[in-house]
Amino acid sequence: MMDLHTHTVYSDGIGLIRDNVAWAEKRGLKIVGISDHIHFFTPSRFSAYINEINVIKEESEIVVLAGIEANILENGPDITDEFRKKLDYAIASVHEWFGRNGTHEYINYVKKAIMDDNVDIIGHFGNSFPWIGYPTREEIDEILDLAEAYGKAFEISARYKVPDLEFIRECVKRGIKLSLATDAHRPEDVGKVSWSLKMLEKAGGTKEDLIFSEYL
Ligand SMILES: [Zn+2]
Ligand SMILES: [Zn+2]
Numbered sequence: 001m002m003d004l005h006t007h008t009v010y011s012d013g014i015g016l017i018r019d020n021v022a023w024a025e026k027r028g029l030k031i032v033g034i035s036d037h038i039h040f041f042t043p044s045r046f047s048a049y050i051n052e053i054n055v056i057k058e059e060s061e062i063v064v065l066a067g068i069e070a071n072i073l074e075n076g077p078d079i080t081d082e083f084r085k086k087l088d089y090a091i092a093s094v095h096e097w098f099g100r101n102g103t104h105e106y107i108n109y110v111k112k113a114i115m116d117d118n119v120d121i122i123g124h125f126g127n128s129f130p131w132i133g134y135p136t137r138e139e140i141d142e143i144l145d146l147a148e149a150y151g152k153a154f155e156i157s158a159r160y161k162v163p164d165l166e167f168i169r170e171c172v173k174r175g176i177k178l179s180l181a182t183d184a185h186r187p188e189d190v191g192k193v194s195w196s197l198k199m200l201e202k203a204g205g206t207k208e209d210l211i212f213s214e215y216l
Helices: 017-026 043-059 103-114 137-150 165-174 194-202
Strands: 031-037 063-073 091-093 153-157 178-181
Touching: 017 031, 017 043, 031 043, 043 063, 063 103, 103 137, 137 165, 153 165, 153 194, 165 178, 165 194, 178 194
Parallel strands: 031 063, 063 091, 153 178
Antiparallel strands: none
8 A cells, every 4th residue: 555645854844764665565565655844854964764764666666756745825835846856756735824714715726736747646635624614515616617727736644634435436437546545754653544544435435546556
């Protein structure tokens, strides 16, 4: 299996990259992605991150991917072409707090990320809906239509328990790719994807519905 959302000391995680990879190996994953928060990186720190991941890629028994978690801001995700071209994939997530009735704004932010060439996966889609309010059926359809058209994936987040089953089912039906993600900030949490896997299966999905399934 896979875990494409893990943090290390390069952002707000507590483990080293090699610790995350060691736990991924121990849990029997085939793929682990390192995806630290983009706003922790200066260009030189980013180079060190990429170099370290590349060394570990060579040493590891499993597939190690260089990722990042970008923030979706008012003008779109904060990832540049320079960063993206050194990475295997990029997650973009909404981390802004819109407050009650902020759903429409949240949806507009996500649309910008889906249309951005530097983004591959939308992170923890809808984790703030219980507080800001749920989108309408039409808004969900617009998101799905766009993701289908632009070939973007959604992660199934074991940390936030999103998206809901109906949304995942719709992704499977439309051929929109998914990923399994813990959003681990401690090495020992890497690979705890059983909730995500269960949701994928309940939605009728198989490993072919996962991004990077060629490595599984
Ligand atoms: Zn996040
Ligand atoms: Zn994260």
